[in-house]
Amino acid sequence: MRTWERVGYTxxxxxxxxxxxxxxxxxxxxxxxxxxxxxxxxxxxxxxSLDAGDDVNGWEDGNGNLVCLNV
Structure with a gap:
């Protein structure tokens, strides 16, 4: 399994x-x-998308909710 590092979250x-x-x-x-x-x-x-460096803020989680980050 992989982990992608972003500013303020993984x-x-x-x-x-x-x-x-x-x-x-x-x-x-x-x-x-x-x-x-x-x-x-x-x-x-x-x-x-993650490999390309995209930010997940605003992505849908698969259950109709949006990912909202405080970064």
Missing amino acids: VEEVEFDHDLHEFNVVQSGEIIATITPADLDNMDAIIE
């Missing part, structure tokens, strides 16, 4: 459902959001 890839992984957004040692992709294609797109 995104941690965690096991979820077999090959499908979730992404915990951790700020100040606390999980403030979990991004759950709908399928493997969506998961790959999330990883690609």
Whole structure:
């Protein structure tokens, strides 16, 4: 599993459902959001965006909520 460092928070890839992984957004040692992709294609797109350095602030978490960071 991978971890992406951003200013003020990290995104941690965690096991979820077999090959499908979730992404915990951790700020100040606390999980403030979990991004759950709908399928493997969506998961790959999330990883690609994170690898490109994208910020997750404003992303949908997969449950209709927006990730809101205080950075």
